[in-house]
Amino acid sequence: MITIRDVAKQAGVSVATVSRVLNSHRSSSEKARLAVQSAVEKLGYYPNANAKALAMQHNDTIGVVVTDVADPFFAILVKAVDKVAEQHHKTILIGIGYHNEEKERKAIDTLLCKRCSCLVVHAKALSDIELQQYLTRVPGMVIINRVVPKFENRCVSLDNIKGTFYATETLIHLGHQHIGYIGSNHQITDAKERMDGYLTALKHYNIHLNQYVIANSSPDFEGGEKAMIDLLSYNSNLTAVVAYNDSMAAGAISVLNENNINVPTQFSIIGFDDMPIARYLIPKLTTIRYPIDLMATYAANLALSLVDDGVSPPNHMHFNPTLVKRFSTKSLV
Template sequence: MATIKDVAAAAGVSVATVSRVINNGPKVSDKNRAKVKQVMVDLGYRPNANARALVTQSSPTLGLVFSELTDPFFATLAGGVEKIAREHHRQLLISNGLVSADTERQAIETLLEQRCEALVVHSKALSDDELIAYAEANPAMVLINRHIPQIAHRCVWLDNRAGGEAAGRYLMSLGHQKIACVSSRYHIEDPQLRLEGLQQALAEAGQPLADIAIEHGDPNQTGGEVATQNLLSKNLGATAIVVYNDAMASGVISVLTDNGYRVPEDVSVIGFDDVLLSRYLRPKLTTMRYPIEMMAMEAAEMALSLSSGKSVSDCHKYVPTLVKRDSVLALRG
């Protein structure tokens, strides 16, 4: 296997010159740069990534911390970041945070130990203060799906409260008054803000959401099933259910159907996220679109720009939009 010394000898230049070419350094003529690159191809030489990282204190990698490998939402998030990494010829390194402070901390530290050039971090369990400290120590770190005012210019986030409000207002515009909610059991801001938005919209219309009409579960199909079984046992007579995410909504629809309810004729269901499965459920799911791929791409671009010393804009807020499909129906008078 060829070494950097072999490349230098074959090109008739110093080892230092070869190193500058590898690291895109200055003080190399175009002629020598082209010669070194051709010799590297001829000899099949590949730079040692670890050695290069030691010299530059970074490696051409983009790090991503996210919460759940199997969740379609996070698969879409990772796909958006990966797309930008590929466009910029960066390797993507992924570490799973699992919505746990200890695990999120370890995930960030692991990527920092790998000398990632830039970081996109989805953190729900770490405190604002700790994330601010990480951001101050790592100028190319960007948060996604999290808004911290002190570092707002490095946050790409969604107005979850506005999404909850919009879902509630849409259902009320169709005549629904008995509305229930299936939310996530995790004590993080996303479900809390969506529920607050829904509660605010209903309260302003004079039909506040009763605590008994709210059920919590794991943010997946099984959690949606269990929460819906609990709702049905209360005999609330709800004509519509607002659900934390599309995965839970698929569980909600399954249990309703199994218990003889027609969706949307008897009970309307509205989800959140607009992941791929929402288009293939039966009925197709009405949902609040979370533009996570677009947000992930922006976060990745921001992180790489910051790693190059470039400035970024101040506002990166997104607002959910309603996607009307077949799981919601106007209530007959």
Template sequence: MATIKDVAKAAGVSVATVSRVVNHSPQVSQSALDAVTAAMKKLNYRPNAAARALVNQTTNYVGIVVNDASDPFFGMLITAVDKVIRQFDKQLLIGCGYHNANDERRALEFLINSGCESIILHAKGLSDQEIRDYCQRVRGLVIINRSVDGIEERCVSLDNYHGAFIATTHLIKQGHRQIACVASDQDIEDTHERIRGYSDALTQHGIALTQNYIESGTPTAEGGSTAMMNLLSKSLEITAVVAYNDYMAAGVFETLEENGLNVPENISVVGFDDALIAQFVRPRLTTVRYPIAIMAQHAAQLALALPSQNSTEITTSFTPTLVLRNSTATL
């Protein structure tokens, strides 16, 4: 395998000149650039990215930390970021944090040590203070789906409270008063804010329900199915359900069908996220749109702009909207 010394010898220049060519330095004459480029092609020389990172303290990599890359929601996030950074000839490195502080920390350290100066972070395990500390280390660190006090300008977030509030209010306006909540069992801000939005909507409309109307499960179709089964086993009067996300809502559909209940004739259901599954379940799911793709694009643009301190007008706070389909009905 050819080395940088081999390229320098073949091109008749110094190793320092080859290094400047590899790192796109403007301080290289055209003749030297042509000679080095020809020598690299002839010798099939490929610069060592890790070595360049050690020298330059940066690479052409952009990092992203998500909960679970296999989750379609985070797949959309990753794809949207990749589309932005490819326009700048950047490559994406991905780490998974699984909503666990140790895993999130490990993924972040890997990306930092790999030379990423722009990183999009989706973290629910790390404390606010630790995230602020990381922002001191990484100039291009941007947090998505979370707002951290003191670094709000680096956070691209969604109003989860408002999303659950408008979902519940929609059902109330249709005449529903016995509205159950199928929540996530994850101890994260999204869960708490969506439950709070649901509860406040009920309270503001004079509806008093016990905690029995809230059941939690994993934020999957299986979790939604189990949570709905638990609700039905309590023999509660339920006319509508607000689900943590669309996959849990799909699980609710399954359990209701297995128990001879039709959506929306017997029970209305509202989801959250507006994932692809919302358009393919039957009836098509009324849901709250989480604009994750555009949020991810904004986060990527901000992460790329911060290291060079380029001024940029990028939206950092987003409001969810209700998408009306066929899974709710007026009482």
């Protein structure tokens, strides 16, 4: 049986250092952490009895790592996984990462220690290398909303670039030439990809980009308010905006109303995600649908099929963003 001393010897560090790394202690250096993780992977070591049992048998629990359960997006994700778990007579355990590297790592490790043989993981802060190490060690782990190189067949994601390209293109086809963008200030791939889709559409249709038509803020209602105020402060000719998500779009609409700018008569706006709030705004929000419920269902079934021969793998699915037309946009032509 592999012990912590074997790991320490393989990594060339002390037992205490191995313990600190395995427990995600802040004092662990990056060099030590990588050495220990490499040794753990090579030796097939599991840090406690529960995790050792994970390597030997399955149990009746599916682990789910999300960013924030208070966010409707992740609530839908969790609900979809729970529905699949119920169908297979299993329960779920939830870990929360908060877009924080240490918390994402701790969430995954905690679920593994609780013998979750299947994991559906939404992680944005951990590196590709570390996620690759987890995926190698945990056969039933599936990544959602991200593509990890070498493990593409165990990743479920959406084309964010295509989504904001569609949104921007829709406004251009409606006759808008002065289109702003409200983006997220979170340092994650979604933020970059969604802005890239907007920029790609402007370039494709030969529309000049003014440096003051992009405003980034926190990806919530308050952030949307702040970003919209910034855009109005710098621009007098904007007629439309693409928002990073529906919450930011809602904040932007609030500011437009406060400034007596009518949506959609005087101003058009498109959100992203198609969360429940989009259907209850005034006017109802045109948005890009992110089918997180379908994606989470697929991810959960895939995770189960990877560790249970009795569960058939889901059919190959490619998820695409789609435009949901409501009443927050209007043609200028």
